[in-house]
Structures are given as structure tokens and as C-alpha cells.
Amino acid sequence: MSDAPIQDPELLDKVTNLAKRRGFIFQSAEIYGGFRSTYDYGPLGVNMLRNVKNAWWQVMVQQRMDVVGIDAAILGPPAVWAASGHLATFTDPLVDCRKCKERWREDKINGVCPNCGSTEFTEARAFNLMFKTQAGPVEGEGATAYLRPETAQGMFTNFANVLATSRKKPPFGIAQVGKSFRNEITPGNFVFRTREFEQMELEFFVPPAEADTWYRYWIDLRYNWYLNLGIAKDFLRLHEHAKEDLSHYSRGTTDVEFLYPWGWDELEGIANRGDYDLTQHAQASGVSLDYFDQAENERYTPYVIEPAAGATRAMMAFLLSAYHEDEVEGETRVVLRLDWRLAPYQVAVLPLSKKPELEGVSQKVLEVLAPYFTCDYDVTQSIGKRYRRQDEIGTPFCITVDFDTLEDGAVTVRDRDTTEQTRVKIEDLLGDIRARTGQQ
Numbered sequence: 001m002s003d004a005p006i007q008d009p010e011l012l013d014k015v016t017n018l019a020k021r022r023g024f025i026f027q028s029a030e031i032y033g034g035f036r037s038t039y040d041y042g043p044l045g046v047n048m049l050r051n052v053k054n055a056w057w058q059v060m061v062q063q064r065m066d067v068v069g070i071d072a073a074i075l076g077p078p079a080v081w082a083a084s085g086h087l088a089t090f091t092d093p094l095v096d097c098r099k100c101k102e103r104w105r106e107d108k109i110n111g112v113c114p115n116c117g118s119t120e121f122t123e124a125r126a127f128n129l130m131f132k133t134q135a136g137p138v139e140g141e142g143a144t145a146y147l148r149p150e151t152a153q154g155m156f157t158n159f160a161n162v163l164a165t166s167r168k169k170p171p172f173g174i175a176q177v178g179k180s181f182r183n184e185i186t187p188g189n190f191v192f193r194t195r196e197f198e199q200m201e202l203e204f205f206v207p208p209a210e211a212d213t214w215y216r217y218w219i220d221l222r223y224n225w226y227l228n229l230g231i232a233k234d235f236l237r238l239h240e241h242a243k244e245d246l247s248h249y250s251r252g253t254t255d256v257e258f259l260y261p262w263g264w265d266e267l268e269g270i271a272n273r274g275d276y277d278l279t280q281h282a283q284a285s286g287v288s289l290d291y292f293d294q295a296e297n298e299r300y301t302p303y304v305i306e307p308a309a310g311a312t313r314a315m316m317a318f319l320l321s322a323y324h325e326d327e328v329e330g331e332t333r334v335v336l337r338l339d340w341r342l343a344p345y346q347v348a349v350l351p352l353s354k355k356p357e358l359e360g361v362s363q364k365v366l367e368v369l370a371p372y373f374t375c376d377y378d379v380t381q382s383i384g385k386r387y388r389r390q391d392e393i394g395t396p397f398c399i400t401v402d403f404d405t406l407e408d409g410a411v412t413v414r415d416r417d418t419t420e421q422t423r424v425k426i427e428d429l430l431g432d433i434r435a436r437t438g439q440q
């Protein structure tokens with residue numbers, strides 16, 4: 001990693017602490033001592049996570065006429081997971097350290113126990129990562145259900161439904177954003193790997209002859225999505241899997257990798273899955289999942305190109321890459337240089353004092369901006385401290401209402417990154433913020 005940029009060794013701790021202290025991400029069930037690598041998203045985190053998912057949906061669904069969305073069930077019957085191959089092969093190799101008894105994923109530890117340094121392990125066992133539960137009040141085989149370990153299968157099992165109702169034809173895609181569950185053996189690194197997480201997946205169905213072109217297309221588009229939302233080029237790379245490392249269904253897989261504080265690791269995977277999924281489900285269900293191309297008078301099983309991203313993992317990468325410390329007026333300030341589309345609050349309205357006249361004008365400012373931008377409102381502490389608090393959570397614009405406002409009907413707009421302050425008339429404010437965010 002000789003060409004890798006130098007990172008603050010405490011970055012992960014700093015971001016984890018900031019996330020907790022300011023209400024992005026809390027440990028789940030914290031008042032009971034927390035619960036096994038699960039996390040809750042607080043008032044700022046829920047805004048930011050929603051922004052990440054919206055930014056994905058906008059580019060992947062809203063702005064494209066060749067993709068439609070679905071929202072499928074999380075609970076599913078064993079038949080789906082037998083056909084998809086998850087019951088048989090969605091496993092990690094599990095080993096126990098003979099000395100300290102800790103349990104590890106064999107492929108992640110290079111033969112040395114990270115806890116005690118021992119090299120003595122039990123034989124590896126295949127450990128299925130799916131959470132098993134039961135649907136209904138009766139126990140037994142007929143009631144078995146699984147929590148989905150990926151959102152993708154909902155797109156395959158609904159392929160015929162979507163084809164029949166949406167009037168789309170290949171090349172076209174079905175997209176979904178939602179929760180997935182994996183009983184990970186070694187979760188960790190904050191929300192990088194958790195047992196409950198959110199995915200953003202597209203299954204793009206194409207004529208087999210076009211598969212390779214679309215595979216390249218989606219790799220390029222997905223890489224650029226992260227760049228466009230502010231991750232620096234030095235912190236992103238593509239990693240194409242060698243043929244011998246591919247999963248059994250894959251004809252090509254490329255990961256978008258991010259330079260995390262512990263090194264390069266996966267952010268998203270883009271795979272050419274061939275006709276594996278539709279063929280499996282057609283065989284197992286007895287329902288044809290072919291496409292009949294009337295123009296060509298030809299029947300075929302589409303190939304699938306799958307860009308599969310994690311929403312919670314992407315949010316963590318955006319937080320890590322946005323974290324900066326710089327100097328303003330002789331003091332160190334923490335600033336999250338988040339793209340305005342991802343920031344939990346895009347605007348903060350700050351009346352200089354609690355005087356009712358100033359609060360009244362501030363309410364008017366909020367009425368103008370809140371329908372279009374997520375707004376925070378803060379009246380306590382000195383204005384300098386309030387700017388710092390907003391910098392630390394990544395708010396791109398602070399609007400100060402002061403006593404001059406009562407005379408001239410103008411407010412001060414402060415830019416997070418340059419700290420530059422500009423006087424703007426209230427009637428021009430919406431246009432001003434829109435222009436600053438490139439919307440005019």
C-alpha cells in the first residue's frame with residue numbers, strides 16, 4: 001500500500017465517538033449493556049442514512065426509465081433459499097481457538113488467533129449465516145422461515161410479476177433498498193460488518209450477449225457514484241476478482257473498495273451472475289422465468305448484472321472520508337465535509353439572541369427553507385460555539401438572524417468549508433441556497 005494516503009491512526013475512534021456524542025449512531029439496547037454488534041441510528045444518523053439511500057435511489061431508479069423499484073418481504077420460506085443456494089452454501093468456515101476458545105472466521109485470521117496468538121484451531125466447520133425463525137404459532141419444518149441475508153432474491157422471485165405489470169423489457173432492472181440479516185461470526189469495525197444492516201441492490205436483466213458491456217457499465221457508474229458524493233479518488237479503487245476466487249454463480253465480480261482505517265476493504269460488489277438465479281428459481285418453482293422477445297421471435301433466460309451496495313457501510317465510509325480537523329481563528333475545529341445531499345442538516349437557522357423579535361423572523365426563515373432543505377434550529381450558546389457544533393455534524397450552511405435583520409430584512413449566510421459570511425435578503429434566501437447547492 002505504498003501509494004496509500006496517510007491517515008490519522010485514531011480516525012476510527014474519533015468518528016465512532018463523534019457518531020455517538022452527536023446522535024448519529026448509538027449502541028443498541030445500551031441501557032442494558034448493549035446487544036451484540038447491533039446499532040441504532042439517532043436523530044442525525046437517521047437523516048444521513050436516509051440521504052444515502054435517497055442519493056442511491058435517485059440515480060439508480062428515479063432518473064432512469066429502465067429501472068423500477070420493489071419492496072419485498074424480509075421473511076421468506078425455505079424453498080426460496082434452497083433454490084438460491086443459500087441453504088447449502090451461504091456459509092463461512094468457522095474455527096475455535098484451542099487455547100482461548102474464541103471463535104473465528106478461518107478466512108479472516110491467517111492462521112493466528114487475534115485474541116491470544118495461538119495457531120492451534122479446531123477443524124473448520126461450515127456455519128450457515130442465515131437467521132432461522134418460525135412463522136405462526138406452530139413449530140416444526142412447515143413453519144420454518146428465514147430472515148433474508150440479501151435483498152436480491154426478492155427481485156428474482158418477482159421477476160415475472162414485474163415483467164407482466166411494468167411493461168419493461170431487457171435490458172431493464174429491479175432495485176430494492178432494505179434490511180438484510182446475517183449471523184456474522186465476527187462482526188466489527190463499528191457498522192462496517194453488523195448482523196443487521198441495510199442494502200441497496202439492483203438486479204439488471206440483460207440479453208446474454210450484452211452482459212459484459214453492462215457489467216463494465218455498472219462498475220463505472222457505481223465507482224463514480226461514490227466520487228460524485230465526495231469520496232476522494234485516493235480512497236477508492238476497483239478490485240476485480242481472479243477467476244479462481246469467483247463464487248460458483250459468478251462470471252465476473254469487481255468490488256469497489258474504500259481505504260478504511262484498517263486498509264482497503266469492500267464497499268460494494270458488482271457481479272455478472274449469468275442466468276444462474278432465474279434458472280434456479282424457474283427449475284425449483286416450475287414457473288417459467290424466461291423472456292420472449294417478440295421482435296426477434298426468440299426466447300431466452302436473461303443474464304443478471306448485480307451492483308450490491310451496503311447503505312450502512314456506505315454511510316460509514318462517507319463519515320470517515322468527511323472527517324477533518326482544521327484551524328479556524330487559532331482553534332482546532334472538527335468539520336465533517338459532507339456533500340450537502342448527505343448532511344443530516346443542510347441548513348441551521350441561528351437567531352443571535354432569544355429575543356422574541358429575532359425568534360419570530362427565524363420562524364419565517366424556517367418556513368421558507370424547511371420544505372426544501374432539512375433544517376436545524378439552535379438558539380443556545382454563543383454564535384461561535386453554535387457554528388462549531390454545526391461544523392462538527394457537517395451542516396453546509398448556517399443562517400444567522402441578528403438585530404440588523406429587523407432593519408434591513410437580510411441575514412448572514414455562513415459557508416461551512418470556507419467559513420465565508422455573506423449578507424442575503426430573506427426574499428432571496430431560497431434562491432441563494434439553491435444556487436450554492438448547484439440547483440439553479
Ligand code: ATP
Binds near residue numbers: 182191197269309314
Ligand atoms: P463480506 O465478504 O465482507 O462478508 P460479501 O462479499 O458477502 O461481504 P455481499 O454479499 O456482496 O457482501 O453484499 C453486498 C454489500 O452489502 C457489501 O458490499 C456490503 O456493503 C454490504 N454488506 C454485506 N454484509 C454486510 C454486513 N454484515 N454488515 C454491513 N454491510 C454488509
